[in-house]
Amino acid sequence: MSSGKEDSSSSESEKEQKKRSSSEEESESSSEHEAPKKMEKDSSDENDSSASDSDEKEAKKGMAKAPMKEMKDEKSPKKDSSMEKKEEMMDKKDKKEEMMDKKDDMMEKKTMDKKEEMMDKKEDSKMMDKSEKKEEMMDKKEMMDKKDDSMMKSEKKEKKHKKKDKKMDDKMMDKKDDKMEKEDKMMEKKDDKMMEKKDDKMKGDKMMESGDKLLKEGFLEKKGVIRHNWLKRWFTLEKGEKYPTLRYWKMEKDIGSGKPKGEILLVNATLYAHVEKKGVEMPNYFNLRVGTRDFLIRAKDSTDKAEWVKVIKTNIVKDEDGPNSPKMAKMKKTNSFLGIVKENK
Numbered sequence: 001m002s003s004g005k006e007d008s009s010s011s012e013s014e015k016e017q018k019k020r021s022s023s024e025e026e027s028e029s030s031s032e033h034e035a036p037k038k039m040e041k042d043s044s045d046e047n048d049s050s051a052s053d054s055d056e057k058e059a060k061k062g063m064a065k066a067p068m069k070e071m072k073d074e075k076s077p078k079k080d081s082s083m084e085k086k087e088e089m090m091d092k093k094d095k096k097e098e099m100m101d102k103k104d105d106m107m108e109k110k111t112m113d114k115k116e117e118m119m120d121k122k123e124d125s126k127m128m129d130k131s132e133k134k135e136e137m138m139d140k141k142e143m144m145d146k147k148d149d150s151m152m153k154s155e156k157k158e159k160k161h162k163k164k165d166k167k168m169d170d171k172m173m174d175k176k177d178d179k180m181e182k183e184d185k186m187m188e189k190k191d192d193k194m195m196e197k198k199d200d201k202m203k204g205d206k207m208m209e210s211g212d213k214l215l216k217e218g219f220l221e222k223k224g225v226i227r228h229n230w231l232k233r234w235f236t237l238e239k240g241e242k243y244p245t246l247r248y249w250k251m252e253k254d255i256g257s258g259k260p261k262g263e264i265l266l267v268n269a270t271l272y273a274h275v276e277k278k279g280v281e282m283p284n285y286f287n288l289r290v291g292t293r294d295f296l297i298r299a300k301d302s303t304d305k306a307e308w309v310k311v312i313k314t315n316i317v318k319d320e321d322g323p324n325s326p327k328m329a330k331m332k333k334t335n336s337f338l339g340i341v342k343e344n345k
Contacts, residue, residue, distance in 0.1 A: 213239050216311045221298040237311055243267045244315040264290055266316045268324040273309045291324040
């Protein structure tokens with residue numbers, strides 16, 4: 001019950017305040033309408049009274065504004081609550097818009113990030129593909145290089161083996177050749193011994209048949225005139241019809257087949273049994289000078305040389321009117337094919 005009385009009293013007080021405010025507003029409006037009229041009249045009469053009137057107007061305005069301010073202050077709570085609600089609604093809208101903008105931004109960022117990631121992945125995949133292709137190419141090149149190196153090494157090894165095989169073959173061939181040469185020399189020596197024995201028998205027989213016309217025969221080596229090589233020839237020393245003659249054939253069997261390879265008339269000839277080359281004595285050598293020509297001859301050993309030197313010296317004939325006269329052949333020292341030839345004292 002008390003609360004109802006209070007409500008009725010508050011409503012009555014509010015009605016009284018409204019009436020007061022309305023009367024005040026009417027007085028203010030009337031005073032505001034009257035003030036300008038008075039101002040116009042007073043301005044034409046006196047200039048000094050304008051200041052006092054303006055002061056009074058300002059005082060009245062101040063008095064009139066005070067209750068207006070109180071009324072406004074009483075009405076402001078309701079207006080402030082509605083404004084606050086509106087502001088809250090606006091804030092909520094702004095926040096929602098901000099949230100939406102943020103969401104849009106986030107979505108855009110996500111999409112852009114995804115796109116960038118996709119692009120990066122594509123580029124990375126391309127780069128990886130390129131790098132893989134390059135690596136494959138490099139690997140292929142390395143494999144080719146290795147193959148080439150292996151081929152080169154194998155070729156070098158084959159060449160080395162071939163060279164070694166050739167060297168071995170050459171050595172084997174040289175050894176075989178040496179063996180063959182040794183065997184040939186042994187066979188030649190055997191043949192020479194057999195031939196010497198036959199020669200000795202043939203000499204005896206021929207000496208008996210020819211009536212001492214054949215003085216000596218056998219193999220000697222003669223140095224060639226053109227090539228200066230040693231040539232093995234079959235020599236015979238015979239008593240000729242007029243002068244003793246030294247003939248030589250290629251082989252013993254060629255004696256009865258035709259003319260000999262050469263003939264040396266032992267007329268006005270000179271025999272040098274001692275032969276030197278650069279101050280060194282050459283054994284088994286002797287030089288036969290006939291006219292202006294020297295015949296450098298080599299025997300198989302010292303005994304054979306001694307026999308031939310003795311037989312030739314004993315059968316050299318001196319004839320001033322014959323061929324190879326001493327006037328043309330009078331030379332004690334001369335140059336032979338081997339070196340200086342001296343007369344044996």
